[in-house]
Amino acid sequence: MTARTLMVQGTTSDAGKSTLVTALCRWLKRQGVSVAPFKPQNMALNSAVTADGGEIGRSQAVQAQACGLAPHTDMNPVLLKPNSDTGAQVIVHGHAVGNMDAVTYHDYKQIAREASLSSHARLAASYGVVMVEGAGSPAEINLRANDIANMGFAEAVDCPVLLIADIDKGGVFAHLVGTLELLSETERARVAGFVINRFRGDIALLRPGLDWLEARTGKPVLGVLPYLTHFHLEAEDAIDRRQTAPDDAAPTVLQVVVPVLRRLSNHTDFDPLRLHPQVNVTFVAAGEAIPAADLIILPGSKSVRADLAWLRANGWQSAIERHLRYGGKVLGICGGLQMLGKRVIDASGLEGPAGESDGFGFLDLDTSLEAQKQLRNVTGRLTLGSSAVSGYEIHAGVCHGPALERPAVWLDDGRRDGACSEDGQVMGTYLHGLFETPSACEALLRWAGLSTVESFDYHALREREIERLADLVDGHLDTALLKSLCGIAAD
Template sequence: MHFPFKTLMVQGTTSDAGKTTVVAALCRLLKRNGVSVVPFKPQNMALNSAVTADGGEIGRAQALQAQAAGIAPHTDMNPVLLKPSSDIGAQVIIHGKVRAEMNARDYHQYKTVAMAAVLESHARLAAQYDVVIVEGAGSPAEINLRDRDIANMGFAEAVDCPVVIVADIDRGGVFAHLVGTLSCLSESERARVIGFVINRFRGDIKLLEPGLDWLEAQTGKPVLAVLPYLHGLFLDAEDAVQPTQEHRGAFRVVVPSLPRMSNHTDFDALRAHPDVDLQFIREGHAIPPADLIVLPGSKNTRGDLAWLRAQGWPQRIAHHLRYGGKVIGICGGFQMLGQSVGDPLGVEGVPGDSPGLGLLDMTTAMSQVKRLQQVQGNCLFADAPVAGYEIHMGVSSGEALAQPAFEIDGRPEGAMSPDSQVLGTYLHGVFDTPGACSALLRWAGLGSDRSVDLGALREASLERLADATTPLLEALLPNK
């Protein structure tokens, strides 16, 4: 197959318009046709991240797109990653490594340095692969962010690549979104838009056609494809918490939806499990009875601890344990289970020390060194393998660690309370390995041996997504 573009960029009218899935679908379609393809996102702002084989950190969506392309994730695929730690500040990660903690204004000035990293990574990928499929961020119509833009049209102009704009028809206003976005662009930026994609359509396409004709006449740009709404996809989310699964199993798992929750993709396997009823509990909502409470990762552990207290979680967890329930803490959630969390250097916010939930005999001190590692090993509470990845900046110590939950790469990892009701671990993706997922759920009280192969579900979803996106690939090929 001859694909006519060395670099093609997919931008969206809004966040969550479908950029990530369109890029993943194009990567899978090109791979199917023997094209050497790589995904790329110049700048990503997300709390869901993945650890790469070269020991760096990138947005989890780019790891998914790499899987679609049939290649290993690499830090060049997402050279700039911003991980928000507050409403106005974020950890800045360049080429997979933490560079600084910056507020929005300081980062805006830093963008010239970030752009150099972006162009360096793009050049390396373009030299290694036949095609680079680029994902934009947010919307190119955000006028206040146009100056020094590296995420959307600023990048497209710098490398002189064509752009496809995606809009989500399911949320309404699709024609206004597309026409309005185009009107906010400069003349040179509009010229590089080669067409539109309308995403998540359901209904009678005949009823949509008058609108498509109007859109093409109004803008002079073709609608390259109308993509269907696909139910039941299991794909890693870039940031937003995915809706609770449609089925309801009998085993109840609740997760506090922390303000700075990170890597909530840890729960994708539970969302897909036929015996599990998984619920994320948002601010102000009643905490329902549960068989298992899981405290997720956090980008601001002390801040999210304060939120848990304000929402009444410590009392609810104590009641839950008193009646035989189980608790798991993952990464930041693991740190919360201890006696205290200290941040003397202000790594995640204002320096200080916060009391933990007191469920494990350990303390945690934040450090400026981030641990990034892919790991594998075995459960110590069951005969089952486990694999995952570590992304954390804290160091925990104390008697609780003398009773680990796992053996990872020949070393003890995590902790189990003396009464075996509380388990903590730094491993993200701990439920992704079918054996470990089944073992953890059995430990928590589930009397079923059924398991979920999340990797197989993800592969099947990528194939479905690619099949549905075939019309877009055909529209992009020559003589189409």
């Protein structure tokens, strides 16, 4: 086996694969090892822009931070961004190659496989260890043919695998043993051990089960990771609705409402707000009442016209109009900016059937979707108080109209971004991640209604949480075995 590549697979989605890979990346960095993250195939609507001008899954960007690296397209060579229940935009080496349904993509998998293997080879030639994250479960029988996400990849590069399971949801021993039973003989042989995640309680009560598991499978349990309270790491895809309780000592609390669009993208934009001590964020799904708010944020969308129709069907047009009459503020991000305009035109059918849709009409602009996606990391200044801001653009839309004469952001590359309404109540921008810059976050919260805003450094929080994960590796996993699997000399 190749000692320089180690793969983490999970018995289920959300078992903790992303978290464990992030933890191991930072732990290896602490050991002085040059390490890079890798996920051969990812399906997610949360993405990031890389240093080489491409697009990868957001989790791999966080894992790159854990390694002390800038994100690169080789870290996630195949990204699938769902735009319907049966189809997705396929992104290879950072750039879209087209929309495919499940059957078409199955036929395309050999090309995707070669892209993944070539990216892995480049990383393996440049770093001491490549930490690989699987997707879903290796026991999904219907997806085994031409697999590039789990054991198919592990077999191709001949690497050991750690299998992680979530005990908090129950059935952890069934998950682990059942997954092994559904693997082939060669696949079972490369499972080097188990990690049990999110354990609460007295480890002594779990010990008989661990002993049974090791005797039953002949494989070691590398350790049991505790359930972390008040822990934050950006979600790969599912919306994290957990809300940091607003500080009772805060002078005021800002109420923010966000609709849960069917194809909502980059909802990690709202993590700094969820975690801010003066902000309460409410995500509103289909059929739920739309509460009163100080600020309504229309998020990004992978299918803007379809999500516009969804918003209207769920009463958002009248809710936003009422909100504005009472003096509330509205912010649109990326697809949300496009929805705030007069028309969204998709002449080529890039996000669904070709055609055009009426926007909400709160900003005097039209948007045309074009095949060439805009992918940029940017810096600039908000037109609100000239506050510094940084973020990233991921969009196919190009806006035109008088509203752009009142931009939301002056970009350092000389361009203008977004628009503001004449009355100052409505603002739209293409910048994802704008709340991560403390100065921009403070300016936007003041605009939305907070008179006194506490400074909040989201980047520092994320760094503390990554360090917290690495501490768990030292405290709860068999580090000697981990070093052996990674080809690191023992102390």
